[in-house]
Amino acid sequence: MRPELSYVLQAWHRKVTVPNRLLPWQQHQWEHLCSYIAQERIPQALLITGNKGLGKQQLANQFAVALLCATPQANGMACGVCSSCLLVNAETHPDFIQVQPEEPGKGIGIGQIRSLITRLTLKPQFETYRVVIVNPADKMNNAAANAFLKCLEEPTERTVIILITEKPAKLPATIISRCQKLAVVTPDKETVVEWLDKTLQSKSPLLQRGDLLCNVSLAQGAPLLALDYANDETLTLRNESFNAWMAIAKQLKSPVIIAEDWHKLPASPLIFWITSWIIDLIKCSYHTKVENLYNPDLSEPLQGLSQRLELKGLYKLYDLLLASRQRLDTQINKQLLFEEILIQWHELNRSK
Structure with missing residues (x-):
């Protein structure tokens, strides 16, 4: 059985340890948070946004424990040794509350x-702050979001609420308007590759630069996702999926049979991979440089395909994939979804 991909499962990291270092691409955001503390203007509600795999939860945890810490360091970091920090590490701090889905999905x-x-009607038990982290905030249903609004409209003493989401557009405007905003942005590719290379120094065998670039591309530039991919079989699964996709293009395998296999796998990464292959085919049609492709390691077969496929058909399939990504948040039949996509791909290739 294949390892399930971390960002599809939305694995909730319940254990919180006091951070002792920043992720390198979060320095600007951390300085912004420290300015709140230095100016004694801590927002009652903070909304942290950014794509998956950028460390939004880690940044929120770091800010939370800094607020809870009795003796923070000069750089704003938690000390890690006071009673509050020890309680956070033991997951027993009474003033540190995390709200998240009770089950993945x-x-x-x-x-x-x-x-x-x-x-929140009770007073904080320590003399610092009480911190609430809601992640992902967009997973609140309508009734929950309406009830949560009361927390923002009637803030309680020394309480800081941190909302985390990669989909801020799904939050009610009434909630967003009551929060200070902090965006965590995707770092440039070289920063991610350098960090990934250093982080994986102990991995044997060491990954080559080409493999690092592939993992970064698969993760859409998100460092923590790229790290997950480097540590599991994601690249292998992607390559096997591409081979099956190519077999359909060559009329060697039935799209219905492949769809039956694929519906057992996480849908989100598969949809992303297919979308990236279609985008690369379109780019190849315009003679884009290999290094500018999503999948530079697949450039040879993609360039070969692009020479015989009509752009109109590629754009039509691209539109279907975009619509399919929107449907992933609904109750869908994954097998039928993949059948629709793969049959259209099969027909596009059969027309040549």
Whole structure:
């Protein structure tokens, strides 16, 4: 059985340890957060946004423990040794509250928010702050979001609420308008490759630069996702999926049979990979340089395909893939979804 991909499962890292270093691409955001502390203007609600795999949760944790710490360091970091820091590490700090889906793939329900509201009626037990982290905030259903609004409209003493999301457009405007915003941006490719190379120094065998670039590309530039991919079989799964996709193009395999296999796998990465292959085919049609492709390691077969496929058909399939990505958040039949995509891909190749 294949390892499930971390960003599809939305694995919730429940254990929080006091951070002792910043991720290198978060320095600007950390300085911004430290300025709140230095000016004694801590926002009652903070909204942290950014793509998956950029370390938004880690940044929020770091800010949270800095607020909870009794003796923070000069650089704003938590000391790691005071009673508050030790309680955070033991996951028993009474003033550090995390709200998240109770199961992967589920939402945040009204019951969880009501429990939070009840808990916030009590005073913080320590003399610093009480911190609430809601991640991902966009997973609150309508009833939960409406109830949560009360937390923002009627803030309680020494309480800081941190919302985390990669989809801010899914949050009600009434919630967004009551938050200070902080965006974590995707770093440039070279920064990610350099960080990934240093982080994987102990990995044996060492990954070559080409493999690092492939992992970064697969992760859409998100460093932590790229690290996950380097440590599991994601690249292998992607290559096997590409081979199956090419077999359909060569009329060697049935799209229905491949769809039956694929529906057992996480849908989100597969949709992304297919979309990236279609984009690269379109780019190859315009003679784009190999290094500017999503999948430079697949440039040879992609360039060969691009010479015989019509752009109109590629754009039509691209539109279907965009619509399919939107449907992933709904209750869908994955097998039928992949059948629709792969049959259209099969027909596009059969026309030549």
